[in-house]
Amino acid sequence: MQKPFTKKNFKCDRYCGECCKKLTVKLTKSDIAKIKELEFKEKDFVDDNLAHLNIFFIKNDHGCFFLNENSNGKFSCKIHDIRPKTCRQYPFFGKNPKPIKSCLPQDLYLTAFKTV
Numbered sequence: 001m002q003k004p005f006t007k008k009n010f011k012c013d014r015y016c017g018e019c020c021k022k023l024t025v026k027l028t029k030s031d032i033a034k035i036k037e038l039e040f041k042e043k044d045f046v047d048d049n050l051a052h053l054n055i056f057f058i059k060n061d062h063g064c065f066f067l068n069e070n071s072n073g074k075f076s077c078k079i080h081d082i083r084p085k086t087c088r089q090y091p092f093f094g095k096n097p098k099p100i101k102s103c104l105p106q107d108l109y110l111t112a113f114k115t116v
């Protein structure tokens with residue numbers, strides 16, 4: 001049986017891209033500036049529907065704008081080295097996150113509402 005993952009022992013080895021297909025990732029102004037340095041155009045990757053509140057997200061129509069499907073069927077991030085904080089923290093958030101059995105978003109979501 002698979003031991004639960006902790007922040008210390010977790011390492012993504014699926015490359016299924018499920019998190020990047022389902023997460024809504026917030027961008028800081030600094031994130032946007034760094035990404036633009038990689039020649040991406042702001043209008044292409046920024047979801048500015050909440051710009052009036054100074055809140056910006058990465059566009060995610062059927063997956064994150066930066067999610068790349070490789071020829072072997074696995075997924076990677078086009079901006080991995082400068083990915084936003086949410087992406088760097090996933091799937092552990094907060095100071096003392098609980099161990100998890102699966103990093104899939106649907107499992108994390110169900111775990112969050114389990115009472116046992």
Ligand code: SF4
Pocket residue numbers: 019020023025058064065066067068076077078079080083084087
């Ligand atoms: S920026 Fe990269 S790591 Fe973050 S959701 Fe998009 S593809 Fe995934």
